Amino acid sequence: KGVVHRICAGQVILDLSSAVKELVENSLDAGATSIEISLKEYGEEWFQVIDNGCGISPNNFKVLALKHHTSKLADFPDLQSLTTFGFRGEALSSLCALGDLTVETRTKNEAVATHLTYDRSGLLTAERKAARQIGTTVTVKKLFSNLPVRSKEFSRNIRKEYGKLTSLLNAYALIAKGVRLVCTNTTGKNAKSVVLKTQGSDSLKDNIITVFGMSTFSCLQPVNICISDSCKVDGFLSKPGQGSGRNLGDRQYYFVNSRPVDMPKVSKLVNELYRGANSRQYPIAIMNFTVPTKACDVNVTPDKRKIFFSDENSILLALREGLQQIYSPSNA
Numbered sequence: 001k002g003v004v005h006r007i008c009a010g011q012v013i014l015d016l017s018s019a020v021k022e023l024v025e026n027s028l029d030a031g032a033t034s035i036e037i038s039l040k041e042y043g044e045e046w047f048q049v050i051d052n053g054c055g056i057s058p059n060n061f062k063v064l065a066l067k068h069h070t071s072k073l074a075d076f077p078d079l080q081s082l083t084t085f086g087f088r089g090e091a092l093s094s095l096c097a098l099g100d101l102t103v104e105t106r107t108k109n110e111a112v113a114t115h116l117t118y119d120r121s122g123l124l125t126a127e128r129k130a131a132r133q134i135g136t137t138v139t140v141k142k143l144f145s146n147l148p149v150r151s152k153e154f155s156r157n158i159r160k161e162y163g164k165l166t167s168l169l170n171a172y173a174l175i176a177k178g179v180r181l182v183c184t185n186t187t188g189k190n191a192k193s194v195v196l197k198t199q200g201s202d203s204l205k206d207n208i209i210t211v212f213g214m215s216t217f218s219c220l221q222p223v224n225i226c227i228s229d230s231c232k233v234d235g236f237l238s239k240p241g242q243g244s245g246r247n248l249g250d251r252q253y254y255f256v257n258s259r260p261v262d263m264p265k266v267s268k269l270v271n272e273l274y275r276g277a278n279s280r281q282y283p284i285a286i287m288n289f290t291v292p293t294k295a296c297d298v299n300v301t302p303d304k305r306k307i308f309f310s311d312e313n314s315i316l317l318a319l320r321e322g323l324q325q326i327y328s329p330s331n332a
């Protein structure tokens, strides 16, 4: 199957967190070591992602927000070997269609930055010089404002959307090594409040301590499970009896090759083994699956949160055995 065929066109921007996710992933793809996410009214008014990545070169200004423009695919022979988060060129064009998009950017080859404004169809409508360090700032104002029903829904659910976003940012804060992440929110005339702030450490352990605190970390134990020659799981799980009374969605983080993903089957298995062995509690789980890029397909859904393993059953089986060793060593 051709690359184009497998790039299913679909709606990428479903809500606030998928919008910010796309921008953060663009910053990561651009090699940023510092990413700042600013929200106004929890993102309802506007949100902005500021990075110190490579910037966007002037010959891309016009095409940047056009559908299917991507600068990334050319670097890879096929989708199988893809290592960047993005490749479809859909995020910026979708954001244009759903809100007011401006971009301010500067590469190392430019002496000054450029401020760019795009219209709903992704056409560049204004361009002016601006002061900025090397990197890119993308701002989206009034997301969904042109879709009355969705806009109402968005306003009504904004705190929930915001909660989902902070949980997603936690995922990046945990896994993105060496990347400083800051998220702030401003409401009314109040001063900025800091939602999340990490130093960009190089270890998962330090990142867990930054995000959840030392007392949470001390309730965890390391997991290292070898699934096959080329496949393994590393991370941290609650020690027996040290879980949480509720199944808090924001306490389990799964990654495949360091990409945040949803893994309902794995989550179910982890809960089942933990609860079966020890308690009525739910474990905290932070687990990264390292698998050959050939063995998985993250392109099942447009937002890339779902993942398809070519050999899912054997992965689940090996995981079950590994977790049994940890939680009920006597019957393993």
Ligand code: ADP
Pocket: 022, 026, 027, 030, 051, 053, 054, 055, 056, 060, 064, 069, 070, 071, 072, 085, 086, 087, 088, 089, 090, 091, 092, 093, 136
């Ligand atoms: P994709 O990430 O799939 O390529 P996007 O619509 O997300 O598509 O972005 C389009 C293009 O804009 C990218 O391929 C990249 O060239 C450029 N771009 C977007 N955000 C950034 C950023 N923060 N830094 C550098 N380049 C960026």
Ligand code: MG
Pocket: 022, 025, 026, 085, 086, 087, 089, 091
């Ligand atoms: Mg992208």
